[in-house]
Structure formats: C-alpha cells, structure tokens
Amino acid sequence: MRSSATLYIMQRAAEKAAFSLLRDFGELEKLQVSHKGFRNFVTSADRNSETRITQELARARPDYSILCEESGFTEKANNSSVWIVDPIDGTSNFMRGIPYFAINIALQLNNEFTSGVTLDPVRGECYKAELGQGAFVGQRNRLRVSGRENIKEAVVAARASLNIDEKLVKAGAILRKTGSIALDLAYLSAGKYDIVVAYDACLWDIAAGIVLIKEAGGFISMSSSGESYNIIATSSKKLLDICISLGL
Numbered sequence: 001m002r003s004s005a006t007l008y009i010m011q012r013a014a015e016k017a018a019f020s021l022l023r024d025f026g027e028l029e030k031l032q033v034s035h036k037g038f039r040n041f042v043t044s045a046d047r048n049s050e051t052r053i054t055q056e057l058a059r060a061r062p063d064y065s066i067l068c069e070e071s072g073f074t075e076k077a078n079n080s081s082v083w084i085v086d087p088i089d090g091t092s093n094f095m096r097g098i099p100y101f102a103i104n105i106a107l108q109l110n111n112e113f114t115s116g117v118t119l120d121p122v123r124g125e126c127y128k129a130e131l132g133q134g135a136f137v138g139q140r141n142r143l144r145v146s147g148r149e150n151i152k153e154a155v156v157a158a159r160a161s162l163n164i165d166e167k168l169v170k171a172g173a174i175l176r177k178t179g180s181i182a183l184d185l186a187y188l189s190a191g192k193y194d195i196v197v198a199y200d201a202c203l204w205d206i207a208a209g210i211v212l213i214k215e216a217g218g219f220i221s222m223s224s225s226g227e228s229y230n231i232i233a234t235s236s237k238k239l240l241d242i243c244i245s246l247g248l
Contacts, residue, residue, distance in 0.1 A: 003128070004115075004130055004133070006107060006115050006130070007115055007117065007128050007130055009056070009057065009060040009061070010057075010105045010107070010115060010117040010128070011117055011119070011126055011128060012056060013052070013053045013056035013057050013105060014053065014103045014105055014117055014119040014126070015119065015126075016052050016053070016056055017048075017049040017050075017052040017053045017087060017103055018103060018119055018121035020045075020048055020049065020052060021045060021049050021088065021094075021101075021103070021121050022121050022122070024045040024048075025045075025094060025097070025099075025121075025122075045088070045094070046069075046070060046087050046088050046091060047070055047087075049087035049088055049103065050068050050069070050070045050071065050085060050087035053085050053087060053103070053105065054066055054068060054071075054074075054083075054085060057083050057085075057105075061081070061083075062076070063076050063077040063078040063081075064076055064078055064081045064082065064083055064107075065078065065079045065081065065082045065083070066082065066083045066085065067082055067083070067084045067085070067203065067204065068085045068086075068087070068204070069085070069086050069087065069202065069204050070087065080109065080110050080111075081107070081108070081109055082107070082108045083105065083106075083107060084104075084105070084106040084107070084108055084113075084203055084204050084207045084208075085104070085105055085204060086102075086103070086104035086105075086182065086202075086204035086205060087103060088101055088102075088103070089101060089102045089103070089104050089180050089181060089182035089183070089204075089205060090102060090178070090179050090180030090182070090183065092179060093178075093179040093180060098179065099122040100122075100178040100179055100180050100183055101120075101121070101122075101179075101180055101183075102118050102119060102120050102121070102180050102182040102183050102186070103117075103118070103119045103121065103182075104116075104117070104118055104182045104204055104205070104207070104208045104209075105117045105208060106204075106207035106208040106210075106211060108207065112131070113131075113207050113208075113210050113211050114130065114131045114211070115128075115129070115130045115131070115211060116128065116129050116130075116207060116208030116209065116210070116211030116212050117208055118182045118183070118185070118186045118208045118209065118212065120183060120186070125137055125138070125186075126138065127143065127186040127189065127190070127208075127212055128212075129143075129189070129208075129211045129212045129214075129215040129216070130211070130215070131211065131214075131215070132215075133215070134215050134216075135189050135211075135212045135213075135215035135216040137186075137190060143189045143190050143191070143212065143215075143216040144191060144216055144217055145188060145189060145191055145194075145213065145216050145217050145218040145234075145235035145236070146191040146192075146194055146235040147217070147235055147236055148194045148235050148236060148239065149236045149238040149239060151171045151172055151173055151239065151242050152171070152172030152173070153194075154173045154174065154194035154195050154235075154239060155173070155174045155176055155192070155193050155194050155195075156168050156173045156174065156175055156176065156193065156194065156195040156196070156197065157175075157176050157177060157178065157184035157187070157188070157193050157195070157196045157197070158175060158177070158195075158196075158197040158198075159177070159181060159184075159197070159198045159199065159201075160197050160198065160199040160230075160248070161199065164197060164199075164248055167246045167247065167248065168195075168197075168246070168248075171242070171246060173195065176193065181196075181198050181201055181205040181206060181209070182205060182206075182208065182209060184196045184198070184209075185206065185208075185209025185210075185212060185213060185233060186209060186212055188209075188213055188216075188218060188233055188234075188235065189209070189212040189213045189215075189216035189218065190216070191216075191235070193235075194234065194235045194236075194239060195232070195233070195234050195235070195239055195243060196209075196231070196232070196233045196234075197231070197232050197243070197248055198229075198230070198231050199230045200228050200229075200230070201228070201229045201230070201231060202227065202228070202229070203227070203229065205229075206222075206229060206231055209233070210222075210231075210233075213233050218233055218234060218235055219233070219234050219235075219236065219237050219239075219240045220232070220233045220234075220240075221233075221240060221243075221244065232244070232248055
C-alpha cells in the first residue's frame with residue numbers, strides 16, 4: 001500500500017507516541033509507589049502520548065481542529081476537518097501491565113470519517129484505512145473481514161452488558177474480551193473476529209475502526225445519545241441481521 005500524505009502523517013504521529021508508551025509500559029512492573037502515585041504515572045503517560053500526537057498532527061495540518069479524549073475539542077480555522085485522537089485505548093489494560101492497548105487516530109472531513117489508524121505498540125502492528133482505498137496492516141497486507149455468516153461459528157468481542165453476553169452465548173457465539181475497543185474493531189477488519197458489540201463508546205474509541213471495517217468489507221449499525229455511541233460491527237450482512245434480531 002502506498003500511503004497518502006494524510007495516512008503518513010497519522011501513522012508517524014502514532015509511532016512517535018508509541019515509542020514513549022512502550023517505555024512507560026516497561027516501567028510499570030518496576031514502579032513501587034502508592035496507588036495514587038501509580039495512577040498519576042498512568043495519567044501522565046496518557047497525556048504525554050496525546051501531546052506527542054497532537055503536536056505532530058498540528059505541525060502537519062495547523063488549521064485542522066482536534067478532538068482528544070484528554071483535552072477535549074480544540075477548534076482551529078478549519079472546523080470541518082477534525083483529527084480524532086485516543087492516546088491510549090485500553091488504559092485499564094495498560095495500567096495493569098496487560099499488553100492489549102492501542103493508539104487511535106481518525107480524520108473526519110465534513111462529518112464523515114475518511115481515514116483511520118489503529119496502532120498496537122506492543123506488537124508493532126499498524127492497521128490503517130482510507131475511504132475508497134482499502135484497509136491494510138503494515139505496508140502490503142490487505143485486510144478483509146472473514147465473511148462468516150453462522151452465529152455458532154462467530155467469535156464476538158462484546159463490551160455491553162451481561163444480558164447481551166447471555167444472548168450471544170445462547171445463540172452459540174464464542175465470546176472474547178481484549179479490553180480495547182480499538183483492537184477489537186481492528187481484529188474484525190482483519191478477519192480475526194466476526195462481531196464487535198460496544199455500548200457507551202466514545203467517538204475516539206470507534207472512529208478509526210469504522211473506517212477500517214468499512215474498507216475491509218464489513219457492516220456497521222450505530223446509534224448515538226449525546227456523546228455516547230452504541231455500535232454493532234460484523235463480518236457479514238447476515239450476522240448483522242442476526243444481531244439485530246437478538247435485540248442487541
């Protein structure tokens with residue numbers, strides 16, 4: 001895949017943040033501090049990651065507005081072009097030394113998600129997609145959803161409720177939980193998962209994944225209430241219909 005200038009900017013910003021996150025992640029096991037000190041360390045890692053990302057994005061596109069998990073919305077001259085940034089998706093995993101977390105960056109142009117990057121710092125995997133250009137991991141490996149249609153063969157990442165888990169298990173699905181919505185959506189785009197259900201997600205959790213899944217041939221149903229989003233993403237239209245029929 002020959003990256004566009006936009007994807008190159010996004011990936012470079014994510015990689016610069018990943019370098020410091022991996023260093024901090026390695027320090028967690030050695031950290032002997034109070035609970036408050038430990039939490040402050042993780043908060044600092046989160047904010048440092050966001051700063052590195054936003055500085056890199058602003059350097060390349062100084063007029064673009066930015067929406068971040070930590071610092072909120074920063075309006076610039078061009079408010080129809082918005083970077084959407086999650087510096088650590090899976091913060092709870094990160095702070096406990098569980099190696100499932102990601103950096104999420106998306107670009108929204110005129111209210112449409114057009115580019116997305118999800119970087120897994122631990123595995124060095126960069127999932128990226130651009131509207132109409134396909135989805136890829138790395139430079140050449142094109143992503144495609146599994147296309148699976150049988151719920152009894154489906155691997156499902158669910159972050160919703162015990163009631164939803166129960167419905168999926170009764171239908172015969174296999175449940176998985178990584179603790180990172182960003183990685184769940186990336187894994188669906190790569191054919192590793194077949195369904196992702198996430199309730200009460202924020203825009204920075206899902207924006208990059210939406211582009212990945214659409215460009216990998218997947219299907220999405222989404223609703224919102226204020227700044228909270230419920231999303232069902234699947235590898236086939238049949239699985240999406242099944243999820244809706246189950247009342248998810």
